Structures are given as C-alpha cells and as structure tokens.
Amino acid sequence: MTSSIVATDSVLTLDIGSTKTRAALFDVVGGFYRFIAAGTATTTVGPPYNDAREGVVQAIHQLQETTGRTLIASDGSLLTPATPDGSGVDAVAATLSAGPPIRVVAVGLLDDVSLQSAVRLAQSTYSTIVEKVSMNDGRQQARRIDAILHARPEWIIFAGGLDGGATHSIHTLAEAVGLASYLLPRNDRPVVLYAGNSEIRQEIKETLAPVVDVYTAPNIRPLLQEERLLAAGPAVRKVFKAVRAAQMFGLTEIDAWSEGRLLPAATAFGRMIHFLGRLYDPNKAVLGIDVGSASVTVAAASGGHLIQRVFSDLGMGESVEALLNAIPPERITRWLPDTFDEERVLNFVANKAAFPASVPASAEELLLEQAVGREVVAAAVRQTLKEHTVETGRARPDILPWTEPILLSGALFSRSPSVAQALLVALDGLQPAGVTTVVLDQNELLPSLGVAAEVNPLLAVQVLESHAFLNLGTVIAPVGSARQGTPVLRLNVQFEDGRTTQAEIKFGTLARIPLPSGKSAQVHVQPLHRFDVGLGGPGRGGRLQVAGGALGIVIDARGRPLQLPKDATQRSRLLERWRTALTR
Template sequence: MTDINVILATDCGSTTTKAILIEKINGQYRLTARGEAPTTVEAPAEDVTRGVINSIAEIEDITGKTFIKDDKLIVPRKDDKGADIYVSTSSAGGGLQMMVAGVVKQMSAESAERAALGAGAIVMDVLATNDKRRLFQRIERIRNLRPDMILISGGTDGGTVRHVVSQAEVIAAADPKPRFGIGYELPVIFAGNIKARDAVRETLNEKTALQIVDNLRPTLENENLKPARDAIHDLFLEHVMQHAPGYKKLMTWTSAPIMPTPGAVGDIMQLIAKRENIQVVGTDIGGATTDDFSVFRADRDDPESQFVFNRTVSANLGMSYSISNVVAEAGIPNIMRWVSFDVDERLLRNSIRNKMIRPTTIPQGLNGLIIEQAICREALRLAFIQHKQMAVGLRGVQKQSSIGDAFSQKSSDETLVDMIGLDLIVGSGGVLSHAPRRNQSALMMIDGFAPEGITNLAVDSIFMMPHLGVLAQINEDAAIEVFEKDCLIHLGAVVAPVGVAPYGKPCMTVEIHGKGKWDLKVGEMKLIPATRDEEFEITINPNKKFDIGAGKGKIVERKIKGGVVGIILDARCRPIQLPENHDERITALQSWNKELDIYPEI
C-alpha cells in the first residue's frame, strides 16, 4: 500500500452520511472535497449504500471526477477513475448498544464497561452481583433493554466460578432477543475466568451466539481489554452490521473493516497523543449523546509512564434530541448562570422543550443562541464529570502494579484526568464546530471543561476524526497529515491558574514577550490576539493563592502559541467562580463576552 493517492472515506451517522476525499498533492495528503447526504438505513431506501453513493456523488459534482459506476464505487482506481482505497465508519441505527456484566461492579464489571466503551459501544447498563438489584430485576432489565450484544466478565483466572456462572444464568433466564433481525441469536462475549468457560458454554450456548475470549481481568492487577475489544468489533461486523440494511454490501466495498464511529475517533486521538507526546481530551457533542475521550499518562508524576486511553458516552446529554435531559440533569439554575440576560423560567423551559420536539431548528435570534450555548456548557461539564469518574485507577492494557504501589498514597479511585498536565482539548459536534464565532467555541469549552494551567484548544473543522481514525488502520501517515493540516482548527491557548480568592483581589501577572504585560484581578478575563504561526515566551507570576502548574505563587516560564482566537487569560478561579448575586453575575458575563468578543453588539 505504498502508492495510495486517492482516498475516499465515509461516516454513516444516524441522520447524515458524510464523505471526504483525500488526495496526495505535491507529496502531501490533503482533504480536497467533502459531501453529505441523508443516511438511508431506514425506509423507504433501507440500504445504507444509497446514502454513501449520494454523499460521494456530491464529491463528484464538486470535483468533476468519477468515483461511481453502476451504483458502485470504483475501488481500486482505474484510468483516473475511482479511489485507491475506501474506508468507512458507522453509527447508524443508534450505534452499537451493549450491556456488560461482571462479578464486582468496581472491578470486573468496570473493566468490561471500559472494554465496551473503548470499542465504541454505548453501554446501556452494567450488571454486577453487587449492583443492589434483585435477580428478577436484572432479568427484567435485560429483557426490556434489548441490547445488540452482551459482554460478560468476572472472576480472575482460577478464581470464583459460581458468581460468574450466576451472571450467565441471569442472561439465559432473560432469554434476550437482539434489537434487529428476528431469528438470529444475540451475540454474547464471555471474557471471564477461564475455569468458568465450560459452565458458561453449557448455560448460554443454545440460547445465544456465544464467543469466548481471554479473561479481561486475568488477575486483580492486570487488565487485558484487547481480546474483548477485538471480539466486540468482530461481532459488530458479523452480527449487528450484517442485519442492518445494506451493510452486507457496504462491507464488500471497504478496504478495511467498518468501525463503530466512536471507536475510530478514539483511535485517532490515541495516535495523536502518542506521536506528539501530549495529553489530550476530546469531546464530540451531538444531538443525542456526548462522547468524551482522553489520553493521559498512567502516572501523572512519571512523564515516561504509558498513555492510557479512556472513552465515555453520556448517552442522554446532547444538543437536540437530548436537550431536555441536559436541563433535567443540570437543573435550570445551572443553565441560567451562563445566560447574560434576564429570562423568564417558564418561557425558558418551554423553549427548550420546543427544541427537543423540533430538533433540527436553529436559533435565529441572539438570545436563542446564547441559551443554546449555555446548555452546551452544562452538557460538556456533566459529560466530563462522568468521564473523570470513569477514568480512574487501573486503566489500560496489562498494567502491572509494583511493590512501590503498596506504599503509595494514591487511591485507585483517583481520576487519571490531570487537568494541569492536559495539553490539548479538541471539540467537535455542530454546536462547537459550527458556532458563528470561533471565540464562542473557545469560551464554551473553557466554561465546560474548566481547563487548568496552560491548555491548547482546537475544534474539528468538519467532524472528520472518524474518517481519519479508520483510515489510520491502513495509512497512518495520511491520517495524521490530514488531521494536522485540515481537520483541526487551532483556536489558541487558555491560561487559567488554580485557586480561589474573592473577586477584585490580585490573581496573576502575565507577560507575553513581544506582546505586553498584564495584571489580572480575580474575576477578569483578557484576550490577547496571537496566531499559531508565531511562538511566544510567556511568563506567568501567580498570586500566592494560585497555582499555574509549578505550585502556589510559583512563576512559570514557557513557550506558547495562539490560534484563530488567540491567547485567553482566565482569572475566574478554579473551580470557576461566578458571582452569586444575579445582577453582578449578568454584569460579569457581559464584560467577559465583551472582552473576548463573543457576541455581536446589540
């Protein structure tokens, strides 16, 4: 695969199929065209390839080139027609929905959940012997949810058999039917104690399509997620995809296996972290769900320690279908705290509900935009809380504990998400990628994630991370090159010291060499225009109550770059402190919006 010059990639989403064309121009891989069309999994077409063809036909219109012949893609390229390779991801039909089961909720069940999430699934429920539910309740739950697939783990190798088999018996008693395709058996993966395999086989073989793989928690200190993740991908293709309309045909077109969309996004993020040696957080805030990804070092005190990848899906935090759920979970006061004008609660509640029932509408007036962006901040915040809770302790493949750990004060419950060591936050999803001003995206991400220290911010320009993730399977260089040059829009950097002090007190002095020097008081924000083409020396001298990464009151000197927004100095404390008084809060929000040029003047 050395001579790849033309690449087509699609992502078949629930509503839209997005196609991109990558071409090698003067020795460099670049994005040259994109097209989109409605996804055609449902009636009347009931054939996903129709949407794929339509989206690529749009690329044909734009480029004047030919990629389709007789309703089929031309792969490999012949006589300057077609593409050298074609790859695709899919989340159509609601993506891959799984249930996982383990013996102990915080151990094997949690490892199983990580395996499923990492493979790109939505985890509908986690069953465990200590989940405080009675057996019949677990059975009812399985019957009601109708997952696409179930992953069972539990027991270290040679350990408990009885408890593991008991989980298999619960599943057998529920006799679950898959969501799609009457007449085929539900795929079940067993990745638990090797000694329980025979009994699990005995219990489930006749009722399900059982596949047995290596234990994902062979010992208490080891987590081995890869075999379970690979099995999830295989069964996703063999069972779930085979029964989705048109996928059988699509699978014969692709040059690499079709991946679940979030699995591909996770892969590209891991690749970037590894290549650049940086710690990354990514978010994809959609209409129905918010996916968070992170790549952090296993030991925040050891810069040489391995990277650990985590993904979480907040299944009901989103900007359209799930918008009311964001409000239900965050509470109206938490939404209103980001709204820079007076708003009646009844009107606000009804207007959010109206967005839920008509999810494709867009704000026409500025107030509508401000409210949606307030909700986005809360969705990002809530999803990130869930992510931090999940990204804890023993995460990652084959992590071996050492004798030193026995004496360390670190708790396995401590999150791996190290905000002060975080290098880059990447945002994607319509509300972030298509905000009318990039400054709005930057501030939504700052308010939602509350980055600490010095953190770079970027957005995925047209949500092509899934395409690049699946492409990386066969051409890593092309994927990375396009990611850097065409996918990411670097917004700039935010400088935010950690600590709390009353508004008006000194917070930090910042000098950006060649730009100027600023004294910031608590509660102030400042935008310094700076592009990504230049690199500046920055000296940050925090007040004794604040820490910018070296300790309270300790000066930090380093290099910094800007972006399309610039460098944002944020002295609103960490955790972010908003004035409690209503009028003062609105005044503060308006002043930050003005300083950062967030909204047009009314």
C-alpha cells in the same frame, strides 16, 4: 512518495451520524496527505428511506460535484481503486454513530470488580445499560433469569473471574445467560460477548453457542487491580456491526465497500486521542470531546492509557431532553441574559429534540443552543472524571486535570459563528486548568482519521499536522482563590520580531493577547498569591514557547470552578463582558 512508504494514495471515508452523513476525500497533494473536501447529506437509516446507503450515495454525489472527481460508476458502484484519469479512490473506510443506544445487560462476578469493568466496556460505545447481574446481587438464579428476560437485551457483556481463578461461579452465571436467552424468541435473542477468565473461554462459548451468537475477547479484568478494556476492542467492533446490521438496512453493503473497515465513530475518535496521548507530555492528558446530536464522546489519554466514555443519553439533538434529567433548568438559564426564563429554555430543548437537525435561526436561539451546549459538555466531562481516574496531575480534585492539548469536535464547536464563541463555550463547559492548547476539528475529521489510520497510518498523522485543524490558541488558566480584581498572574511576552508585552492579570478577568497563526512567542508566566498554572506547584512560574493561533494567548483568570453571580442583572452584565472579551 514511494509505494514502499504508502500503499494507498486516495482514501474515501464515510461517516454515518444520527442526523448527517459525510463523505470525506483524502489524497496526496505536493507529497503530503491532505483533506481535499467533504460532501454532506441527511442520514437515511430511518423513514422514509430506511436504507443507510441512500444518504451515503447522496453525500458522495455532493463530494463529486465539489471536487469534479468521479467516485461512483454508472451502475452505482464505488470506483475502486483509483484510475489513471483521477477517477475513483484507492480505499474506503466508514464510521457509524447513527441508531438507538444498544440495550446491554452487564454480567460479572462482583459488583465493584468485573461487573464494573463490563459496564465500562459497554459505556465505551453507543449503548444503554438496562440490567446488571452479578453473583453478589442478592438474587436467586431464577430471579436473575427473569431480570434478563424482562430487560430484553440486544447485547450481553459477560465478564468475571481472574485468569487462573475459580470457575464455578462463572458457570453459574453462564447458565443464567443461556437459559434467559433460550426463553426469548429466536429473533429477539441477544449477542453475547464473553470477556472473563480466559482459561475457560472455550467452555463458555461451547455452552452458549447452541442458543446465541457468542463472541469472545481477552479477559478485561485479568487481575484484581488491572483493567484491560482496550483488549476487547476488536470483539466490541464485531458485536457492534452485528447488532447494527440487524437494525439498519444497507449497512452490510457499506461494510463490504469498506472491506470490513466499519468502526463505531466513538472507537475511531478514541483511537486518535490514544495516538496523540503517546506523543504529548505524559504528565498531562490529551483530552478530546465530540458533541453530536444524539451522543457525546469523551476521551482522555496519557502515555499508553486511554479512557473513553460515550454518553448515549446526551447530545445537542434528539438526546438533549435527557440533560434535564441530570441538571435543573436553572443551570442552563444561568448562562443566559436575564430576559430568558425557564419556560423558554424548556421550549427550546423540546423543539431541538423534535427537530435535531435544526440550526439556530436567531441570535436568541444561538444563545440558547450555546447555553445548553455548555451544560452538555460539563455534564459529560464531570461524569467521566467521576467514573474514571485520569493518571496525570491536577491542582485540585474538583477540577479538570492538566491537559495538552484539548481537541473540540462536533457541530456545537465547528459550526459556531465565530472561533471566539466556540472557545468560550469550551472554556465555560470544560473549565481547563493550567496551560493548554485548544484545537478545533473544524471539518469534523477526527473519527474519519481514526478509521482511515487502518488503511494508512501516515495519512492520519499528516492530516493532523495540516491546516485541516485550527489551533484556537494557548489558554492559561491559573487556579487559586482571591478577591475579584486581585492581581494573580504576571506575563512577559517576547515576540519573534523583538517586541515585548507585559500584562498583569486580575482575578475574575478573561483576556487575550494576539499571536497570529504561524508566529510564536516566548512567554514568562509568574503566578501570584500561590496560584497554580501547572508549572511545578502553587506559585511556581516558568518560560513557555507558545505557538500562535486564531485567538493567540487567552488568559482565563475567572477561577475554578467558575462562580457566577446570583443576582440576574449582575450575571447578565458579566456574561456580556465575557462574550466580548475574546473579540477585542
């Protein structure tokens, strides 16, 4: 590779999560960028260290031991750029998801227009909405000020006003924001992001600047029917860093190591999904889900459009108890053998929240974790689709849109004992429809690649195409209604070596046809009884070129949405059949 194409060879990424901190090394191998190795340590933003740098340094030391490459100098500083003897790295970039949700007050003119956009912008990163203020909220100005004071926000997102529209109401809301902020102790005052009518941006900034730190962004709702959340991305990044730097010791130094390339991990994750959305079929959505300990990020993209939703009250660790605020415990127990009762689920959830870094120590605990994981995934995707419109087709409004591919990230999937279990959790939680490829981010690299793309976009592209990501297989999930055991799909698979396989798939079954990685096959799909696989409408089939994967071709004819038997014994037997279906 020449320097005209590549400005930096080696890149070190630092990913500071709520429980774990990872340092990942990327470099050129055989003329292509590759993921080399990663080091992991416990995140140290809280006691006893209270310094994010300690966990980062521990992770880098582990990476040094793995690779034999010196990355930290004797004085404790990072070695940049790389030296001729192979020590150091050319660039550093960092992502952050650790820390409590940022307390946000959303301010807008109208509830279902600019206020809605302000809320969505907050929900694109690690935040919790503690108050909403609008001109049609029915409150007098004094009560709006009291509401902001009572909420004690760390961040106020202020939207409203079409570009070129009236400005009097915006000034009224700015007065409420300014007075409420002034009445708070100086060290407790929020950061304000103004993303409203662009024509008075400077006026609003000058009004509020004597009281609070003010950041501005392009109007996120410039027209009544047009929302532009991505335009506010750079400003959101600045606010995020400012708030987190005030909360976490050592973060300013880490940002300096990365030369300002510190991103919210969700932003970096969304960037990769957005990028892939430009490459794949615009009639399908690229879907990514990142399940962390304290939060879940869902991102969907098609063409140039990105939907991103961060759930700071969902996760597999410290946030897991919040799941029970959204669903009853029996939603979890339905995924378990009939020997598990609700009390056992509640005890597991409480223990997981208290010890978020714990891992399953038995087969029973693994079943519990995966049952919880299914419902965490389902809750996040269900709420995302309720709040946002995915501009692609689907068989029915109550199921997932057509997708290609689906990317799975997070320890729930990457640390599963087998790829079959990882895929089954995803199938049960997401319930994809039609034909899609499912890819496992087995090294949990997507956020790191998203931030590394700022340094070198080619690196992100080439690592995505490498073996750092695992193709689990092609999933074919016909949508329709039929009696159990009714044939709903016929497949004719022609392998590269000339062999052929025919299969008739019955409703209610989960099956697989082996097709190893590196191989491919032509698959003729013919739905029966007007079942829909996304190839042009109910009953329409077609021929597909399918790439091999860890599990080959997986046919999920269990129906959408999944219906589990009410009888506990029958349900247990069915779940056991499903658990073994992908390992045959």
